[in-house]
Amino acid sequence: MTRREFPKGFLWGSATAAYQIEGSPLADGAGASIWQRFSHTPGKTVNGDTGDIACDHYRRYADDVKLMRELGMQAYRFSVGWGRVLPDGNGRVNEKGLGFYDRLVDTLLENGIEPLCTLYHWDLPEALDNRGGWLNPDIANWFADYASVMYRKLDGRVKKWATLNEPWVVTDGGYLHGALAPGHENLFETPIASHHLLRAHGAAVKAYRAEGKNQIGIVVNIEPKHPASDDPADIAATKRADAYMNRQYLDPIFFGRYPGEMKEVFGEAWPEWPAEDYALIQQKIDWLGLNYYTRGVTKADPKAWPVGGRNEPPKGAVLTETGWELFPKGLTDTLVWMKERYGDLPLYVTENGAAMKDPPIAGGRVQDQHRVDYLRTHLSAVNDAIKAGVDVRGYMVWSLLDNLEWSLGYSKTFGIVHVDFKTQQRTPKDSARFYAEVIASNGGAA
Numbered sequence: 204m205t206r207r208e209f210p211k212g213f214l215w216g217s218a219t220a221a222y223q224i225e226g227s228p229l230a231d232g233a234g235a236s237i238w239q240r241f242s243h244t245p246g247k248t249v250n251g252d253t254g255d256i257a258c259d260h261y262r263r264y265a266d267d268v269k270l271m272r273e274l275g276m277q278a279y280r281f282s283v284g285w286g287r288v289l290p291d292g293n294g295r296v297n298e299k300g301l302g303f304y305d306r307l308v309d310t311l312l313e314n315g316i317e318p319l320c321t322l323y324h325w326d327l328p329e330a331l332d333n334r335g336g337w338l339n340p341d342i343a344n345w346f347a348d349y350a351s352v353m354y355r356k357l358d359g360r361v362k363k364w365a366t367l368n369e370p371w372v373v374t375d376g377g378y379l380h381g382a383l384a385p386g387h388e389n390l391f392e393t394p395i396a397s398h399h400l401l402r403a404h405g406a407a408v409k410a411y412r413a414e415g416k417n418q419i420g421i422v423v424n425i426e427p428k429h430p431a432s433d434d435p436a437d438i439a440a441t442k443r444a445d446a447y448m449n450r451q452y453l454d455p456i457f458f459g460r461y462p463g464e465m466k467e468v469f470g471e472a473w474p475e476w477p478a479e480d481y482a483l484i485q486q487k488i489d490w491l492g493l494n495y496y497t498r499g500v501t502k503a504d505p506k507a508w509p510v511g512g513r514n515e516p517p518k519g520a521v522l523t524e525t526g527w528e529l530f531p532k533g534l535t536d537t538l539v540w541m542k543e544r545y546g547d548l549p550l551y552v553t554e555n556g557a558a559m560k561d562p563p564i565a566g567g568r569v570q571d572q573h574r575v576d577y578l579r580t581h582l583s584a585v586n587d588a589i590k591a592g593v594d595v596r597g598y599m600v601w602s603l604l605d606n607l608e609w610s611l612g613y614s615k616t617f618g619i620v621h622v623d624f625k626t627q628q629r630t631p632k633d634s635a636r637f638y639a640e641v642i643a644s645n646g647g648a649a
């Protein structure tokens with residue numbers, strides 16, 4: 204391979220999530236999600252931003268797919284709004300909601316774009332949250348039943364499924380720090396929600412083996428953790444932070460046990476679970492998705508919940524708009540680490556990108572050179588991992604469109620395509636043009 208060339212058949216695409224781009228959250232019989240409730244709760248999101256309209260993708264999806272084709276996209280990673288398909292979370296299917304994803308997938312395929320489907324990207328039906336949501340052990344069955352509805356409808360046209368997106372963020376944000384829906388702040392609930400997410404993942408994979416004929420995996424966010432100093436307290440805190448964010452979900456799936464540090468992190472809030480749970484969680488999966496943004500630098504701090512260490516980027520670090528240190532080498536290291544720890548199964552970079560302060564549109568252009576630089580350095584990092592022998596099969600840039608960055612609202616823009624939320628006008632940024640060249644040259648232009 205030349206310096207930057209990627210393997211033949213490497214899959215180039217982009218990623219989004221239902222609640223962040225679709226809008227029309229209650230259209231055509233859809234059931235409200237916890238994000239509908241959370242974003243409409245005063246004080247929960249910047250400027251009170253909600254997903255009521257977002258990128259209006261529910262109605263504009265055909266134009267957005269055309270835009271993907273113009274950019275030469277080969278794949279598109281999207282998520283399904285559970286509540287659109289099952290308004291009560293289980294039981295009655297809403298054919299109109301299911302029909303949207305059916306049409307989206309067909310439109311993608313007609314444009315030569317492979318659909319990658321994430322079943323859960325944080326928008327739990329409110330009706331299930333009212334029954335305990337991720338704290339109710341029955342959710343493993345609710346999720347598997349919902350997954351089976353999607354498999355029966357889309358499997359074959361969708362050949363790569365992901366059960367969950369970033370279970371760590373779901374629990375750390377939704378149950379520990381309260382920054383994300385459903386907004387709980389409870390040390391005891393957090394590991395219970397985590398465990399039920401993993402059981403739900405296992406149940407959905409098991410259901411897939413009965414219904415599906417293609418590949419299913421899981422998408423995790425991993426942030427390599429480096430100690431702020433060689434002080435033993437910093438090193439111990441770094442190990443706890445690494446266990447909490449990076450090993451808490453994949454270790455049970457691949458080894459049938461949680462990292463030993465979890466007991467230190469949660470103390471008396473750390474539950475014990477029966478063996479049959481681990482048997483369910485350990486269903487064999489076909490691929491792993493990595494969402495990579497940055498590394499963590501951990502400084503021991505007894506007040507920094509729950510690991511007793513706070514994140515402290517080094518002096519002089521260059522940060523994105525979300526405060527994440529630019530650290531492309533962490534992407535190489537993480538891909539190598541995943542292969543060495545969990546085995547040589549196919550890996551996809553399912554999200555990578557940056558929130559940057561973009562210049563205003565001028566002459567029909569958005570000159571986001573910093574995002575071009577971010578993509579260039581991180582694509583090079585992926586290439587380094589491939590040269591080191593890691594079986595990386597694809598890269599999905601986060602994100603296709605500027606969208607609702609959850610509690611941060613529309614103030615943080617990750618898109619390679621600019622969205623004017625007043626007019627819904629899409630404008631490819633310089634980074635979109637750069638990415639189009641990268642795809643056309645199979646990485647050569649990076």
Ligand SMILES: OC[C@H]1NNC[C@@H](O)[C@@H]1O
Pocket residue numbers: 220223369494554601608609617
């Ligand atoms: O913070 C940027 C992205 N991170 N992963 C999950 C996505 O929903 C976020 O927008």
Ligand SMILES: [Ca+2]
Pocket residue numbers: 369372424494
């Ligand atoms: Ca993330």
